Amino acid sequence: MIFDFANAKLKKAQTVILGIPFDRSSSYVPGNRFGASFARIGSCNVESYSPYFNQDLSNYKIHDAGDLALPYSSVIKTFRQIQKTVRKYTKLGKHILSIGGEHTVTIPIVKELVTHYPELRIIQFDAHSDTRDQLLGDKYSHATVIKRISEFIPADRIYQLGLRSITRPVENQNQYLFSVLKYLDQVKNRIGHHPCYLTLDIDVLDCGIFPAVQTPVPNGISYQELFASIVKLSELDMVGCDIVEYNPTTSANLTYASVVAEIIRELILMMNQVETPKI
Ligand SMILES: [Mn+2]
Numbered sequence: 487m488i489f490d491f492a493n494a495k496l497k498k499a500q501t502v503i504l505g506i507p508f509d510r511s512s513s514y515v516p517g518n519r520f521g522a523s524f525a526r527i528g529s530c531n532v533e534s535y536s537p538y539f540n541q542d543l544s545n546y547k548i549h550d551a552g553d554l555a556l557p558y559s560s561v562i563k564t565f566r567q568i569q570k571t572v573r574k575y576t577k578l579g580k581h582i583l584s585i586g587g588e589h590t591v592t593i594p595i596v597k598e599l600v601t602h603y604p605e606l607r608i609i610q611f612d613a614h615s616d617t618r619d620q621l622l623g624d625k626y627s628h629a630t631v632i633k634r635i636s637e638f639i640p641a642d643r644i645y646q647l648g649l650r651s652i653t654r655p656v657e658n659q660n661q662y663l664f665s666v667l668k669y670l671d672q673v674k675n676r677i678g679h680h681p682c683y684l685t686l687d688i689d690v691l692d693c694g695i696f697p698a699v700q701t702p703v704p705n706g707i708s709y710q711e712l713f714a715s716i717v718k719l720s721e722l723d724m725v726g727c728d729i730v731e732y733n734p735t736t737s738a739n740l741t742y743a744s745v746v747a748e749i750i751r752e753l754i755l756m757m758n759q760v761e762t763p764k765i
Pocket residue numbers: 612613614687689690701731
């Protein structure tokens with residue numbers, strides 16, 4: 487099965503959808519390896535027209551590259567495979583939308599992208615700051631993602647929004663608690679014309695409205711806020727994005743599958759509003 491709105495072969499596509507079912511370091515509810523598969527099923531229930539962008543997805547060329555077959559037990563081999571795949575599509579000039587899997591997959595994605603876009607900025611929507619150096623001795627965990635990324639992208643180029651599960655008081659001016667939309671204008675002003683990557687940890691949503699996550703946290707943002715924020719982000723030069731930590735095994739599988747597919751529709755439109763210069 488492929489996404490209902492995947493309408494193009496790789497060669498013609500502007501956007502490539504890539505499933506990355508990496509699911510290794512879960513510390514609460516495992517199961518996010520099934521995220522991309524369920525999102526594909528959910529896409530049957532989603533209109534191609536977006537009332538938020540007032541645009542139709544069928545006017546864009548989209549290719550579904552399927553899921554990577556990953557060696558779950560080896561982080562090094564997994565990262566290498568992800569990086570190689572991102573390199574392949576980036577060299578072809580495609581925008582990649584990756585679907586997790588756990589948040590850890592963002593590390594090799596942006597590690598590769600920053601070699602193509604040295605000025606890359608990162609925007610993270612997430613309940614968690616993911617800035618631990620390690621979790622239970624594991625340096626490559628869903629809780630260490632931003633810490634690892636800050637080792638090859640300067641921390642002042644990483645913007646963290648929607649946080650509310652943190653291990654210490656906010657550490658810098660790039661960390662924003664509870665809201666996303668409220669701070670996006672100032673973040674946008676600081677990013678300017680630099681290329682930008684969105685990592686959307688779906689647990690940024692309130693767990694009361696979106697419980698299908700690995701590590702639920704209350705007092706999150708609403709659907710309204712998320713959709714409005716994605717539209718706002720489209721004014722930036724978005725060169726890629728991911729949606730991670732969706733766990734369809736938790737509850738109301740087909741309902742949340744459809745919600746995720748609808749968010750994916752918006753993310754594709756977000757990436758296609760500003761023409762990205764060819765590499
Ligand atoms: Mn999170």
